[in-house]
Structures are given as structure tokens and as C-alpha cells.
Amino acid sequence: MKRSLESIVYSQDTEVLAKFAKALGHPTRIAILKHLENQSCCFTGDLVEVFPLAQSTISQHLKELKNAGLIQGELKPPKIKYCIHHDNWNKAKSLFQEFFE
Amino acid sequence: MKRSLESIVYSQDTEVLAKFAKALGHPTRIAILKHLENQSCCFTGDLVEVFPLAQSTISQHLKELKNAGLIQGELKPPKIKYCIHHDNWNKAKSLFQEFFE
DNA sequence: AAAATCAATCGTATATTTGCGATAACAGAT
DNA sequence: ATCTGTTATCGCAAATATACGATTGATTTT
Numbered sequence A, B: 001m002k003r004s005l006e007s008i009v010y011s012q013d014t015e016v017l018a019k020f021a022k023a024l025g026h027p028t029r030i031a032i033l034k035h036l037e038n039q040s041c042c043f044t045g046d047l048v049e050v051f052p053l054a055q056s057t058i059s060q061h062l063k064e065l066k067n068a069g070l071i072q073g074e075l076k077p078p079k080i081k082y083c084i085h086h087d088n089w090n091k092a093k094s095l096f097q098e099f100f101e
Numbered sequence C: 001a002a003a004a005t006c007a008a009t010c011g012t013a014t015a016t017t018t019g020c021g022a023t024a025a026c027a028g029a030t
Numbered sequence D: 001a002t003c004t005g006t007t008a009t010c011g012c013a014a015a016t017a018t019a020c021g022a023t024t025g026a027t028t029t030t
Helices: A012-023 A027-039 A044-050 A055-067 A086-100 B012-023 B027-039 B044-050 B055-067 B086-099
Strands: A041-043 A071-076 A079-084 B041-043 B071-076 B079-084
Touching: A012 A055, A012 A086, A012 B012, A012 B027, A027 A041, A027 A044, A027 A055, A027 A079, A027 B012, A027 B086, A041 A044, A044 A055, A044 A079, A055 A071, A086 B027, A086 B086, B012 B055, B012 B086, B027 B041, B027 B044, B027 B055, B027 B079, B041 B044, B044 B055, B044 B079, B055 B071
Parallel strands: none
Antiparallel strands: A041 A079, A071 A079, B041 B079, B071 B079
16 A cells, blocks of 8 residues: 555544554454453353354454454463453543543 | 355444444544544545645545545535534444443 | 636555464363 | 364455545536
């Protein structure tokens, strides 16, 4: 992709909000997070049963949510328990809130 | 992209929220909307001066925001005045609000 | 009718996203 | 040390997103 030479600098809040929004920009990831809100936590395998998607695809969505900071994984061998990352969740919540006023 | 044969059906709210989030998933578009919140309205040309991006690029971002329903354009020849689409804005606001509880 | 102004669209290049199957990696059990 | 269950990563293909310059389109002014 061609990029403007001087890459644009946005405020930290703008960047962070966009990052959260991007992570939320796919219905599967919204659905995963809704699921996590209900169950409080869950394993990758649970989601593979809930959604008609390949395990690798689910794993990839989880990775993006993790990269965005919205969830965190906890080792529960041989499984991994995923939960909402409450600090960042609240951060996202307040960023969206103030954005929409 | 390979797609699962049975394309997944999500709730309307999930789809709509993801669509809004996707539109917000780029810092330039966040910045444009913040600008619109301050100015209440503005012309494409204004934005071209504010952001170091080509006119066509700005126009494309505006198109996506319009497609997502977050803004609307009003003909003010020879310009086009863009404003927040308040109904959908409030819809988005409440969807994010209930999503984050 | 012609010119001027402004925004949208087209064509192109590159990057990123989304999805899958196959394979690797990890931790506990045998 | 090997096997088992679970999840992550790799490699690929197709779709979408991002950016630009050039062109087109629409509307007012001249």
C-alpha cells in the first residue's frame, strides 16, 4: 500500500480507540466476547463447538482479541482459559463512552 | 478467501455493532468523527487541509463512514456538508453501551 | 455554452484480513 | 521417553482495505 511519506500522528486516545474498534470490527469477535461476558471464561474448544469455524480460525480471532488487549489467556493444562481483560475492557468502555459523549 | 459453506448467521445487533466498530477501526476515521463532533459539520475540503492525505483518500474514508451510517452528506453546492447522522450515532452509542454493560 | 470549483470514482499497487488444512508446540498422563 | 489432548502457528488462497494520481461528474458562476 502506498503510504504518505509523513505518516500521520494521532493522539494516543485516537490510536487506542481505533485499535479496540478494529478488534471489535468482526461479528465473530463480537460474538466471542458476548460469549465470554456470559460464561465469564471459556476454552478455545468451547468456541470451536459454538461457531462453525475451523479451530485455527477461532484461534486467530482469539489472538487478535488478545493483541488488542480485550482478553487474556490463562494456562489450565491442557487447555487455555480465556477471560475478559477487565482493565483494558474498562479502558475501552470509557474510551467509547467519551467518544460518543 | 475460503469461506465456510454455511455462512454464519449472527444476531442483528451483533452484525450492526461489528459494522459500526469496523468503521471506527481506523485512526483517520476516528479523527474525522472527532472533528465532526467539534465542528458539528464540515466539508470534504476542510478535512483535506487538516489531514496530510490525498483528497481521494479522504473521500474514501468519508464513503465508509457514510456506508456505516455514521455520517450523512448534504448538498451545499458546490460543496458537500458532512454531519454526524444522529439517529445512527445514537444507535451506535447504545449498542456499544450495552455491549460493555 | 464555457469555465470554475469541489467531491466522487476509476485504476493501480501494496498490505492486511479472513479462512482453511496441516503441522508444530506444549503440558500432563502413561 | 512416548502418547494424548489441546491450542498455536505455518503456508496458502482469496477477499478487503488503504493509499495515491488521474479522471469524471455535478453544480454554480461567468
